[in-house]
Amino acid sequence: MSRHGSVRTTAAVFSLISICVAHVVLYARAQANTRGFISIDCGSPPSAGYVDVVTWLPYVPDAQFVDAGVSHNISAEHAGMIDLKLPRLYNDLRSFPTGARNCYTVRSLTPGTKYLVRATFLHGNYDGLGPGGLAVFDLHLGVNFWQTVNVSSVSDTFQAEIIAVVPDDYVQVCLVGKKGLGTPFISGLELRPLPDTLYPVVANASLSMAVHGRYNLGPDDEKPIVRYPSDPHDRVWKVLANLRSWNPANTTGTVRYVAGDQFEVPSAVMQTAATVDDGFSLRFYWGAYESNKELDYFAVLHMAELRRLNGSEARICEVYLNNGLWYSKPFSPEFRYSSSMFGMVAGSTEYSFRIEPTANSTLPPLLNALEIYVMVPTAERATHGGDVSAIMAIKAKYEIKRNWMGDPCGPKIYLWDGVGCNYAISSAPRITSLNLSSNGLAGEITTLLSNLTALQNLDLSHNSLTGNIPEFLA
Structure with missing residues (x-):
């Protein structure tokens, strides 16, 4: 996070391996390509997409990426900074007053691609509590800890940025609250694909780097x-x-x-x-x-x-x-x-x-x-991709309202209610049991359950399900 460390006298300088090469052909700068850019204005109205007047990049509302939280506008006194000094995305935010972990799921990514992921924050006294409404919370990239966000001012902007290889066609950015330390919130979320040649120290999904400055x-x-x-x-x-x-x-x-x-x-x-x-x-x-x-x-x-x-x-x-x-x-x-x-x-x-x-x-x-x-x-393994796709489809099908946010199996402390997983040392966790009893499920038993290929135990009792039992459950 750009505020989480202090460069006090000027900046830093480090180990030197000069990569300046004399008398070589210069890189021809092509027109900037924004393909793959994803820009999300968190907390904005569902129909309020726009083009930023400084970068000319399009921003979209966050409703399609998250199914929890509460939208807010910042206070009028802080809104005066918007357009004058700050981008429009700081005008609103989404807070998460309930749930230990709340996540954005961003899809349609290119697996194995290196991404710059940036989260932005401005409290703006949105809750009218002044300094009493400030917060400390953690950010996770998927199942891995990213960094702690310490919002110590209602008027300062904060940015957290990480460069990481995304192994799947989606990524989850999660806000994890700390008991007694305020309500997590977020103003914006941006993803930018990077060429493999940039920052080669980040070569695979096991190691990422967060911006200190x-x-x-x-x-x-x-x-x-x-x-x-x-x-x-x-x-x-x-x-x-x-x-x-x-x-x-x-x-x-x-x-x-x-x-x-x-x-x-x-x-x-x-x-x-x-x-x-x-x-x-x-x-x-x-x-x-x-x-x-x-x-x-x-x-x-x-x-x-x-x-x-x-x-x-x-x-x-x-x-x-x-x-x-x-x-x-x-x-x-x-x-x-x-x-x-x-x-x-x-x-x-x-x-x-x-x-x-x-x-x-x-x-x-x-x-x-x-x-x-x-x-x-960032070496902790996420749940098997096929299992994630299946359980997310089941969640959408039955409109399940539980703490089903982020990765189903990890970290273990945030294991989804009713979900049991097998954790192997050398492979991704698999969903092996699913208890959906007394969840108010209605309609036929969905064949989506068959996509949980490692499932060994399933409990659908005390619901209002109808129709025949599918063959895969017989």
Whole structure:
């Protein structure tokens, strides 16, 4: 979540493996393709689809993705910020005052594809309780913990973002309440497919990474965030406020990246940078989320020279982490070519970095952009896909009103009422028993039950079912 960690002095910089390749064919930027983009305005009226006036992306109401919760508008005093400073999706929200776990199910995805999933939040004093209505709750991506959301202000926006490989043709984003810590809510949910070549550290569904911070360095504090269409992948690049010791640098020329670049930072971000006075180092530090030194981080440092240097000038730097040399080789950014240095960071509650000019450098260090991610294990298996499809169809057929939200079998603490599962070590959980007694079921016994191919026990007693017993139950 963009608020869950603090980058206090400027940003972060990490292990350096330069991927700048000289004299190669530049990647030709095609017109941004929004195929596969899904943009959901949570809590909006069912017929209130619209096109965002900044991104020109279409947003749809959330009714088709969730069957629980209560829609609200934010208070009038906070609604004045909408259109002036904030996107329209913040105008309303959906809260979940009941149920331990409430989930959005987004379908028609491409299995095995890497997605950027972003959840957005603005309390906006929707309940009239002021600070008393604030909340702390967890987000789950499917059956796996994503992160904790701590809404500490009625007027601040919050974003939680994760990059993950989605193994199925659907994904579930769940809000999990914490007893006594307020009512979970959500303002917006966005999914953006990413090319396999981007962020290769996320190679499969067992490991994801949540955004700790993604920053654009160098512009003044009033510059708006950079996202789509400037970034065709619709990543949100926020401005990191310059310190007095920083000097902004910029260019109007296009900053390109090479073919096969693993990050594809947009030119609008790379056209600005932060630097310092001659003879000084560029320093910054950031703290681990909740001071947890057990967390693993992945950090990316983006650099590009913004003016053509003359023959007597050189910008050559080294990076230090917590007073130790981080990368053995000095590096020098290329003119209007994006270079990215990246690596894993772990084992500390605070990370202090400095970029130092080498003895033969005539210019101070420079940094254009920064990304920091928390590595999130997502290896817990979801229920067998065929079982999920079958039980969801049964739920819809009989309009079952239970705590049937999210994955049927996992996590075990949220196992659906009346559902029993078998948990094998090397395969997905299977639904092996189903108790639908005394649920007010009416009509014929549906053949959809036959699609639960691992089912061993079924109880349909004390309902108003009619017709013959299907052959598969005989």
